[in-house]
Amino acid sequence: xxxxxxxxxxxxxxxxxxxxxxxxxxxxxxxxxxxxxxxxxxxxxxxxxxxxxxxxxxxxxxxxxxxxxxxxxxxxxxxxxxxxxxxxxxxxxxxxxxxxxxxxxxxxxxxxxxxxxxxxxxxxxxxxxxxxxxxxxxxxxxxxxxxxxxxxxxxxxxxxxxxxxxxxxxxxxxxxxxxxxxxxxxxxxxxxxxxxxxxxxxxxxxxxxxxxxxxxxxxxxxxxxxxxxxxxxxxxxxxxxxxxxxxxxxxxxxxxxxxxxxxxxxxxxxxxxxxxxxxxxxxxxxxxxxxxxxxxxxxxxxxxxxxxxxxxxxxxxxxxxxxxxxxxxxxxxxxxxxxxxxxxxxxxxxxxxxxxxxxxxx
Numbered sequence: 001x002x003x004x005x006x007x008x009x010x011x012x013x014x015x016x017x018x019x020x021x022x023x024x025x026x027x028x029x030x031x032x033x034x035x036x037x038x039x040x041x042x043x044x045x046x047x048x049x050x051x052x053x054x055x056x057x058x059x060x061x062x063x064x065x066x067x068x069x070x071x072x073x074x075x076x077x078x079x080x081x082x083x084x085x086x087x088x089x090x091x092x093x094x095x096x097x098x099x100x101x102x103x104x105x106x107x108x109x110x111x112x113x114x115x116x117x118x119x120x121x122x123x124x125x126x127x128x129x130x131x132x133x134x135x136x137x138x139x140x141x142x143x144x145x146x147x148x149x150x151x152x153x154x155x156x157x158x159x160x161x162x163x164x165x166x167x168x169x170x171x172x173x174x175x176x177x178x179x180x181x182x183x184x185x186x187x188x189x190x191x192x193x194x195x196x197x198x199x200x201x202x203x204x205x206x207x208x209x210x211x212x213x214x215x216x217x218x219x220x221x222x223x224x225x226x227x228x229x230x231x232x233x234x235x236x237x238x239x240x241x242x243x244x245x246x247x248x249x250x251x252x253x254x255x256x257x258x259x260x261x262x263x264x265x266x267x268x269x270x271x272x273x274x275x276x277x278x279x280x281x282x283x284x285x286x287x288x289x290x291x292x293x294x295x296x297x298x299x300x301x302x303x304x305x306x307x308x309x310x311x312x313x314x315x316x317x318x319x320x321x322x323x324x325x326x327x328x329x330x331x332x333x334x335x336x337x338x339x340x341x342x343x344x345x346x347x348x349x350x351x352x353x354x355x356x357x358x359x360x361x362x
Contacts, residue, residue, distance in 0.1 A: 001346060003336065004034040004068030006061040008075060014321035016040045017072040017093065019329040023053035029337065030345050032056065034064045043321045070347060072332055076100050087111045090347055092335065094118050094131060097361050098262035104361050113349060114361040117335060118261075121358045128334040129355070133177045134327035136257075139286055139316050140181030143255050144170075146316070147284035148189065150309060151253055156190020167192050171251045172211070173268055173293055174258030175202035178286060182255045183211045194247065197258075198236070214247060216240050241270065249276045256285040256293035265290040271305070279307035288312035335359075 003026055005017045016039060018026075023033045033055040037047060047057055058064050065071060065084045073093035076082070085091055085107055095116035097104055108114055117131045127133075148155055148168075157167040170186045172179045175197035183206060186193045193211040195202075203213040216239040248254070248269075254277075259265055265287035274283065274296060285297040296303050297312040304310075317324040338355055341348040351357045 001030070001070075001340075002032045002034055002068045003070045003072055004064040005039070005072045006036045006064050006077065006081065007039055008073065009078070010042055012315065013075050014043060014318045015074045015325045015328060016043065016045075016321075017074050017325075017329060017332055018050075018055075019326055020045065020049045020053050020055075021326075022329045022333045023050055023055045025333050026336070027054050029340055029342065031336075031340070034058060034068055036061055036064055040325070043325065045322075070336070072336070074328065076103060079103070082107055085110070085112045088113070090115070090339075092117065092332065095361060108361055115335070115339075115356075115359045116361050117331065117359060119359045119361075121354055123354065126355050129331050129338070131328055131331045134331055135317055135324060136177035137181045138320050138324050138327070140178035140255075140257065141185050142316050142320055143178070143257070143284050143286050143313070144182045144185040144189070146313075146319070147253050147255055147282050147311070150282050150284075150311065152280055153252070155186075168252045169194070169250055170253045170255065171195070171214075171247065173254060173256045174287075175199070175206050175213075176257060176259075178257040179255075180205055180209060182257065183209045186253075186255075187211065191253075194251070196240070196244070214243055216243055240268070241273065244268070245273050245276060248273055249278075251277060252281050254281070254283045254294075256283065256287050256297075258293050259287050259290055263290070265293055267291075267293065267295050269294040269296075271295045274308055274310070275306050277306075277308050281308045283308060283310040285310060285312050286316060289314040 026033050035055055035057055037057050037059055061081055062084055070090035075093055076095050087110060090113045092115045097116050104114055120126050120130055154165050155168045158165040168191045170191040170193050172182045172195040175195050183193050183195055187210045194214055195206045195211045196214040206213040283294050285292045285294050287293045288297050288299045292312055294310050296305050296310045299312050299314050302309055302311050339347055
């Protein structure tokens with residue numbers, strides 16, 4: 001049996017689905033690995049490194065697709081390559097079924113077995129495959145580092161003979177995996193950190209990292225069974241706005257990470273709230289790919305309003321492609337390991353397995 005992967009569209013995606021260290025793991029299962037030439041050269045990994053581990057290279061995408069039993073990608077592939085997928089073939093990646101519904105319906109109707117790793121259930125057994133957590137961790141870290149590079153003041157408090165520089169005040173909107181890593185990173189770098197989230201359960205996690213949790217008075221815990229945030233009521237939104245309006249007057253940097261799976265990102269920072277922020281402040285919006293948490297966010301642009309810069313980042317992990325690929329490739333291998341029957345040496349789609357059932361695109 002063969003697992004294959006073709007080059008992503010490097011203009012929008014620099015991460016790869018297979019790294020040299022996991023080629024060896026696939027071979028230990030009895031799986032061959034087929035890749036397109038110069039597969040990861042753009043992130044400094046040569047074909048030779050893959051070949052030393054046993055991978056085989058081809059010149060054309062169609063050669064890899066036609067000879068592979070499973071195609072492993074980061075994102076959904078081009079329409080041209082989707083048409084080349086065969087009946088009973090397996091296609092795995094972060095396929096975003098909510099945005100790519102029609103494309104996926106077309107290929108599943110041809111009896112291609114599609115699995116989208118962004119649909120993984122949040123259960124203990126799936127933790128080693130959890131791409132949302134592994135990628136969000138890096139995104140939270142990088143968002144803080146990037147936002148600090150735009151900020152024109154020092155971050156930690158500094159006491160010198162000439163006087164004292166106050167520590168920067170940072171607000172993290174959304175305390176999921178990305179938000180918690182952002183809190184930890186900002187705190188390590190000497191900032192005073194505040195955080196807000198609709199899930200009351202996150203209060204303890206925020207405080208354990210040294211952040212101050214901002215909660216709406218009398219709010220309920222707006223968390224789904226899967227651990228994601230729910231949409232809020234109008235009453236909650238009004239109370240949250242009042243709380244944030246007062247808080248933002250003293251905040252230097254905001255990192256936005258609040259997302260609801262499969263839906264437009266909630267707008268949390270309104271224009272009039274942003275106008276209250278100090279001149280020179282930064283808003284770094286990781287939710288830009290789904291519309292943004294700020295009313296002024298524009299995807300992949302830096303907008304300046306009233307002395308505040310709003311940075312809309314749609315794929316921050318293109319700035320950390322080596323680390324992000326390393327984690328993603330391991331998540332993907334763990335998923336394949338669960339899908340592959342080692343006794344029969346074949347892929348087995350067991351819909352009684354919650355992981356396989358929940359990630360299979362219908």
